[in-house]
């Protein structure tokens with residue numbers, strides 16, 4: 250055990266910091282879910298990142314990355330959040346599908362899909378949930394019918410984040426007549442392909458953050474299937490492991506928020522409830538604990554371990570921590586808490602506590618609800634009966 | 636940056652788990668409680684023989700010269716069996732302090748020696764009846780006293796496997812070892828209380844899981860009900876997010892700065908909270924059985940309760956974290972920060 254950064258890691262941090270200082274836009278971009286313009290501004294930012302080879306630092310160079318390890322990825326993320334850089338509009342691609350492609354994709358698929366993912370030329374949405382299949386994902390009904398070298402996709406997907414403006418989706422489809430976990434495949438389709446209709450859905454913050462997708466005889470080449478036919482469930486669970494376990498929510502996000510919260514507390518403590526200090530300290534402790542847990546996981550993975558059911562404890566921890574942190578922020582704001590910031594008043598690095606609070610409320614729902622995570626922990630980590 | 640345990644560390648921990656698991660069984664707890672004892676001389680001799688008592692004593696003072704991470708793993712295994720003997724107090728806190736103040740002391744060369752330690756913050760001293768020497772705090776100094784100079788008044792801990800005493804002593808009859816680093820002792824105490832808390836918490840979950848698989852109601856094992864599952868899943872989640880803090884805190888005790896202090900305090904708070912949460916969940920999952928003296932889970936709850944009060948209350952430890960948070964930079968590049976030495 251050695252909890253200090255090597256000189257190489259320190260130099261890497263300095264390099265990231267230096268580059269971000271020179272490139273991060275001075276004013277926050279319009280939210281990527283707010284409008285096409287906001288979405289495209291974020292795509293342009295992804296291209297800027299790519300120009301410095303920062304798209305996805307852990308990927309091999311051939312696929313648009315830098316071939317770095319997970320500790321370096323964490324350092325990159327730390328600097329990224331520290332710098333107040335824009336949210337990653339392609340997070341479903343780079344953090345979820347990317348690692349899955351790396352594990353299950355053919356070389357040709359990696360070559361085709363990863364570089365434009367790293368550069369933001371192709372932005373991805375995840376199309377798993379259906380109106381009748383949410384927590385019970387094995388209940389998906391959308392079908393993929395094999396026709397020569399193609400698949401013909403039909404069905405109804407919903408709650409697909411970014412899908413309103415994104416280019417591609419990775420969806421879960423089943424062979425007609427197959428049941429439950431069998432016969433499913435993970436297949437990519439273009440969101441503007443003939444037969445695809447997407448309808449925006451407004452979230453409780455007012456943004457069209459997700460979409461309903463109806464597929465009617467959408468033809469895609471079999472090349473777009475990841476892994477073997479019928480292996481879809483297995484692959485999805487691997488993706489879900491990345492999602493819950495490591496990549497989707499990097500600790501830096503919460504550490505930055507906890508540090509800002511501490512700053513806000515110090516500025517306002519004279520007019521706030523003194524009992525809130527314990528919550529401010531707790532928010533910091535939570536963010537630190539999450540970071541240490543993730544560093545430990547990254548070290549274990551680097552030493553050859555695989556992510557297991559303990560990924561479910563992460564998902565519970567970050568989602569509950571996020572709500573607690575933002576509730577504390579709103580409590581400190583007191584009577585001001587309900588006030589939406591005036592347009593254009595937030596600067597880089599400022600927190601929109603209210604919007605972030607509303608967003609935090611989704612945490613226990615998406616990426617597998619926390620109830621489902623607790624079932625997984627109880628059954629797979631603790632061995633309790635189903 | 637490497638957050639993994641070495642093979643030797645894992646081997647030492649395994650030795651402890653085996654020794655404690657074989658000797659400190661639930662049946663043995665019961666025998667000790669029946670005879671109103673909280674010390675087993677045979678087990679203590681075995682503990683001394685494995686070298687656990689010499690781990691934090693430097694080689695130059697006759698010890699093994701290992702570090703806090705190594706000992707934390709032993710303390711965690713001790714927590715898992717609610718070890719009655721004062722291994723943590725004596726070998727984890729007192730011995731390294733004595734080694735810093737009096738490296739030539741003969742006690743350090745006797746692996747079976749028990750050194751009781753009495754910081755000003757603690758109202759009572761654990762296992763004072765079996766101690767061969769006392770390290771006592773007064774005005775920031777450490778005093779070393781022999782048992783014959785100490786007046787012991789037994790007090791009753793809620794924890795039946797812990798013997799505590801109020802003590803009376805006369806500094807004139809003790810050896811003044813000079814100013815001592817009681818803050819460092821508090822850091823070690825915090826980290827090792829956290830380690831014990833991790834053991835207690837995991838034991839409580841394990842006992843409850845075993846019971847929940849076995850006990851049937853409404854024709855099914857109670858462990859198949861979600862309300863039961865979710866209690867235990869929440870407790871396990873608390874464990875998973877306290878353990879890395881405990882290990883990181885152990886790894887940074889030697890740093891001795893405001894960051895190390897805050898981390899030790901953080902570890903202590905969350906690990907003992909996890910132990911309390913897990914023990915209460917285990918009681919709930921056992922139903923009335925969990926409320927009976929005959930079922931072991933209450934022993935875990937009571938040990939966690941006892942550890943929570945000594946060597947500084949949770950409020951004291953939270954204040955140490957607040958001091959770090961409000962006077963030093965915080966943020967994602969500060970996770971492993973150290974005080975810069977002023978040249």
Ligand SMILES: Cc1cc2nc3c(=O)[nH]c(=O)nc-3n(C[C@H](O)[C@H](O)[C@H](O)COP(=O)(O)OP(=O)(O)OC[C@H]3O[C@@H](n4cnc5c(N)ncnc54)[C@H](O)[C@@H]3O)c2cc1C
Pocket residue numbers: 374375376377378382383384385407408409410411459611614615616617618619620621624861
């Ligand atoms: C902000 C946001 C973004 C999302 N983005 C995407 C996306 O990009 N792509 C995508 O495919 N999906 C996405 N989702 C959908 C998300 O994956 C689902 O909402 C989630 O899986 C839950 O499914 P559901 O909404 O149908 O709820 P349901 O499954 O109907 O659950 C409703 C409630 O019942 C509980 N429940 C259900 N089953 C059980 C059980 N067995 N035990 C205990 N409790 C149970 C749930 O925990 C929940 O509280 C997103 C959701 C949100 C909120």
